[in-house]
Amino acid sequence: MSLRTIHPPFRPEHFLITRPARPVTILLRRILITLLLSLALVAQASADDASLRAIVAKFATAKNFQATEAIVRELAGTGDPSVERPLAALAEGDLYFRKSDNAVFIGKEAGQSVRLSDPLTGESAGEEPKGALTKVRVNNSLRRTVRDVTGTLTLGSEDPAVRLAAAETMFGNPDPEAVDGLAAAIAKETVASVKAKLEQARAAAVLRSDLPEADKLAAIERIAARGDRAALSLLIGYENAAPEGAVKDATTAAIADVNSRLAVWAAAQNVWYGLSLGSVLLLAAIGLAITFGVMGVINMAHGEMVMIGAYTTFVVQDLIRGSFPGLFDWSLAIALPLAFLVAGAVGLAIERGIIRFLYGRPLETLLATWGVSLILQQAVRTIFGPTNREVGNPSWMSGAFNLGEMSITWNRLWIMAFALAVFFLLLFVMKRTAWGLQMRAVTANRRMAASMGIRTPWVDALTFALGSGIAGIAGVALSQIDNVSPNLGQGYIIDSFMVVVFGGVGNLWGTLVGAFSLGVLNKFLEPYAGAVLGKILVLVLIILFIQKRPRGLFALKGRAVEA
Amino acid sequence: MIARRLFGSDRRILVIIAILVAVALLVPVLNLAVPQTSAFHVPPYMVALIGKYLCYALLALSLDLVWGYCGILSLGHGAFFALGGYAMGMYLMRQIGDRGVYGNPVLPDFMVFLNWKELPWFWHGFDSFWFAALMVMAVPGLLAFVFGWFAFRSRVTGVYLSIISQAMTYALLLAFFRNDMGFGGNNGLTDFKDILGFNVQADATRSALFSASALALALGVFVTWLIVTSKYGKLLIAVRDAESRTRFLGWRAENVKLFAFTVSAVMAGIAGALYVPQVGIINPGEFEPGNSIEVVVWTAVGGRGTIVGPIIGALLVNAGKSWFTGAIPELWLFALGGLFVAVTLFLPKGILGLWDQWRAGGAERAVSVAKEEGREPDETPPTIVRAQSDEWAKPARGPEPQPAE
Numbered sequence: 001m002s003l004r005t006i007h008p009p010f011r012p013e014h015f016l017i018t019r020p021a022r023p024v025t026i027l028l029r030r031i032l033i034t035l036l037l038s039l040a041l042v043a044q045a046s047a048d049d050a051s052l053r054a055i056v057a058k059f060a061t062a063k064n065f066q067a068t069e070a071i072v073r074e075l076a077g078t079g080d081p082s083v084e085r086p087l088a089a090l091a092e093g094d095l096y097f098r099k100s101d102n103a104v105f106i107g108k109e110a111g112q113s114v115r116l117s118d119p120l121t122g123e124s125a126g127e128e129p130k131g132a133l134t135k136v137r138v139n140n141s142l143r144r145t146v147r148d149v150t151g152t153l154t155l156g157s158e159d160p161a162v163r164l165a166a167a168e169t170m171f172g173n174p175d176p177e178a179v180d181g182l183a184a185a186i187a188k189e190t191v192a193s194v195k196a197k198l199e200q201a202r203a204a205a206v207l208r209s210d211l212p213e214a215d216k217l218a219a220i221e222r223i224a225a226r227g228d229r230a231a232l233s234l235l236i237g238y239e240n241a242a243p244e245g246a247v248k249d250a251t252t253a254a255i256a257d258v259n260s261r262l263a264v265w266a267a268a269q270n271v272w273y274g275l276s277l278g279s280v281l282l283l284a285a286i287g288l289a290i291t292f293g294v295m296g297v298i299n300m301a302h303g304e305m306v307m308i309g310a311y312t313t314f315v316v317q318d319l320i321r322g323s324f325p326g327l328f329d330w331s332l333a334i335a336l337p338l339a340f341l342v343a344g345a346v347g348l349a350i351e352r353g354i355i356r357f358l359y360g361r362p363l364e365t366l367l368a369t370w371g372v373s374l375i376l377q378q379a380v381r382t383i384f385g386p387t388n389r390e391v392g393n394p395s396w397m398s399g400a401f402n403l404g405e406m407s408i409t410w411n412r413l414w415i416m417a418f419a420l421a422v423f424f425l426l427l428f429v430m431k432r433t434a435w436g437l438q439m440r441a442v443t444a445n446r447r448m449a450a451s452m453g454i455r456t457p458w459v460d461a462l463t464f465a466l467g468s469g470i471a472g473i474a475g476v477a478l479s480q481i482d483n484v485s486p487n488l489g490q491g492y493i494i495d496s497f498m499v500v501v502f503g504g505v506g507n508l509w510g511t512l513v514g515a516f517s518l519g520v521l522n523k524f525l526e527p528y529a530g531a532v533l534g535k536i537l538v539l540v541l542i543i544l545f546i547q548k549r550p551r552g553l554f555a556l557k558g559r560a561v562e563a
Numbered sequence: 564m565i566a567r568r569l570f571g572s573d574r575r576i577l578v579i580i581a582i583l584v585a586v587a588l589l590v591p592v593l594n595l596a597v598p599q600t601s602a603f604h605v606p607p608y609m610v611a612l613i614g615k616y617l618c619y620a621l622l623a624l625s626l627d628l629v630w631g632y633c634g635i636l637s638l639g640h641g642a643f644f645a646l647g648g649y650a651m652g653m654y655l656m657r658q659i660g661d662r663g664v665y666g667n668p669v670l671p672d673f674m675v676f677l678n679w680k681e682l683p684w685f686w687h688g689f690d691s692f693w694f695a696a697l698m699v700m701a702v703p704g705l706l707a708f709v710f711g712w713f714a715f716r717s718r719v720t721g722v723y724l725s726i727i728s729q730a731m732t733y734a735l736l737l738a739f740f741r742n743d744m745g746f747g748g749n750n751g752l753t754d755f756k757d758i759l760g761f762n763v764q765a766d767a768t769r770s771a772l773f774s775a776s777a778l779a780l781a782l783g784v785f786v787t788w789l790i791v792t793s794k795y796g797k798l799l800i801a802v803r804d805a806e807s808r809t810r811f812l813g814w815r816a817e818n819v820k821l822f823a824f825t826v827s828a829v830m831a832g833i834a835g836a837l838y839v840p841q842v843g844i845i846n847p848g849e850f851e852p853g854n855s856i857e858v859v860v861w862t863a864v865g866g867r868g869t870i871v872g873p874i875i876g877a878l879l880v881n882a883g884k885s886w887f888t889g890a891i892p893e894l895w896l897f898a899l900g901g902l903f904v905a906v907t908l909f910l911p912k913g914i915l916g917l918w919d920q921w922r923a924g925g926a927e928r929a930v931s932v933a934k935e936e937g938r939e940p941d942e943t944p945p946t947i948v949r950a951q952s953d954e955w956a957k958p959a960r961g962p963e964p965q966p967a968e
Contacts, residue, residue, distance in 0.1 A: 298722050357908055362722045363636045364907040367863060370856050371903020378896035494733050494852065497726045532737050539734040543710075543727050547717040 278519025303489025309475020347468020504552030647832025707828030751846025866913025
């Protein structure tokens, strides 16, 4: 395998940053692009290693920026993909030459010395003290040249991803001189997605050129078909420059078209935000759907169970940071069962200690559990302090990716998947296991269940512990997107009750539908009413809704609800 | 007739009204006329503190009317209290005139700060005390009427009502935090100068406000007592104990509840209006759902459905709060939380209920002792008839004989 096929890591920032170029550089670039495209595409040049090294070595003797720029051009002129490494290093200011023998290296500063590597292959070439080296100086115009050059250079790359990125760069900086070169590239291209991008880049270039009107109309159509923000800004930029008549009308129509498509994407993004909020609500409410929905116990300390789960995550991460830093990505997986057990145990204690004396007296239960929530909050405040504690995101939950015109963050996606997983697991437990059967039997008819030999007090206790434990694992997930403070739970308690009441008490599916519809409704009201007013409107709507359907969206039928 | 009832069975009510009126007359004298060196002198801070407690007591009493006598556990009574407070606060803001930091004769400081050019329409009229006093009662009353009309008509009862009343105060909390609402946003209304031309800070004004609070509480006790001992009061208790049965007998349970709820909200609004000039500030924090739940615990500690109990509860719990937050602040929430649990588990009828039980128990013991000695008891022992609120204890999900009971 040839070393030349090794590419430096793709860096999107090299391609995405675009600045208006000065006339001189535009002229230079045009020449360059023509040169490069012909070289890169027609000849598929691959200058041999020695000649490349000879050019790279010239960096050591360049007297000024103009000379350096000429070397950059020369390097790019070879059309060899391996010149990207020294060029990128130059732009970063990492290119050095040794004073003693003028040998050029890529260097990384490490204290007083510099770690060197070969400019073409990237192989390590030992260390030198800083004093023995001179940095190849670079300025902004040089950096821009390097960026332009690498952008077009890569059109001839063997890696489709690199070609794709190059096409994107050229779409962002359309250049009429590149039309023919791009046409040649399109003809050679075999990967469909890259070909489409190349065609868009060519269309963008056509708009700037003096080609006949028919070509421009076709180009506008192609750009409009792309339908994203880049296309929109390109078209808007062109609208003023376009000649009156068919081309201008087509541009205006295309802008309207792209705008309407972007509006659809914006709505989709809103739905996503809504679903994301809905999954948070679902997580917070799902434990309550068990304790309140199934058992009929008003647990005002539910939010504190969520908080206990979040603090369990904090303790686990704290221990991991201190003792096993390598396990950090696993911290959430470790925290999940622990949070379930801790919150479940606290729930069990509350049920055995307080709630079992208050069955059939819901208002008293409400007050007693509120008292418990105050005690738990103050206990956490005493142990961990009143300030927010830091809970980190593991690497697989950080970052975001794009889907069409929507931006989706990984942590939100994971939380949604997790919320659904917990929901279906709970549904399975309730509907398909002996324990779930006992739970439902006790809820439906306690005396009959007891006569059948079910130990109803234990079923009560375990059901409450299950609901609390699920609130605990919700806390693990919510610690990733919310502040971990003693007040964490309070923010969720009213929302959780709203979800359960809205969805219909005693119905898990109602909780699911309730959570997602409230989330989406909230996010759709926000742009019109603002975040706070949107929330108020949702609360008012729920209050009105409860007037209409006092038993929620999916009410249980039959005598059992006439309580 | 009222006099007969007062001097007859409900001596406790008479006593509390007498105490309140006496306190209203005596404390200003002890504060203003008695020299500071005297042992009977009541220091001004004490006047302010107890005046505040009396407002809380009126709030607890208003909750007692709906919870104790009608079975409606409202977790949003703090909202009515705060609305009454805001109405009074708006009057006090208008009284500042051009003495504010920005010296604007019409606009309160926060509006000048927000660059508002003219007074919002809902601030008009609040420069007159009588309009403000009307609003103190009308705004909470109207909100309670609308909220109750919707809720009771669709038979939202029990915990559902509790939760949506909590959502109501939460929504108001969020709304009043907004600067755009025109109520001072986060900071609320403060920096008051005058009330009816008297300096709010002056000792004499504070004493007068104290007396007003004590008299308002006395009036509240009297009105509540009138309501619950009337024929309508029997209906109220009937709705509390067996709503469906009352409805089947031909009564409109929703109207019965609506009346009690509205009257109670008006009382809470008056309490808030008296509270604001005494503490000198009203901000959205008063809408916190936690505050409303705290009112419930005052009522529960004293004994709900007893009129006098909530007053004792409010005074005791708040005195405890003042002491705790001064001496060992970090333990206050533990104490309050423990109080919630202890009251519900061990004192379901509150302090007053415990007292009555003890007295009744004493009487029963006397009867049984008399029986053992072979004597006939001369009269039937007084029994305290207080039905359990069994609205939720219907056959479908009836109270189970729990192992611990």
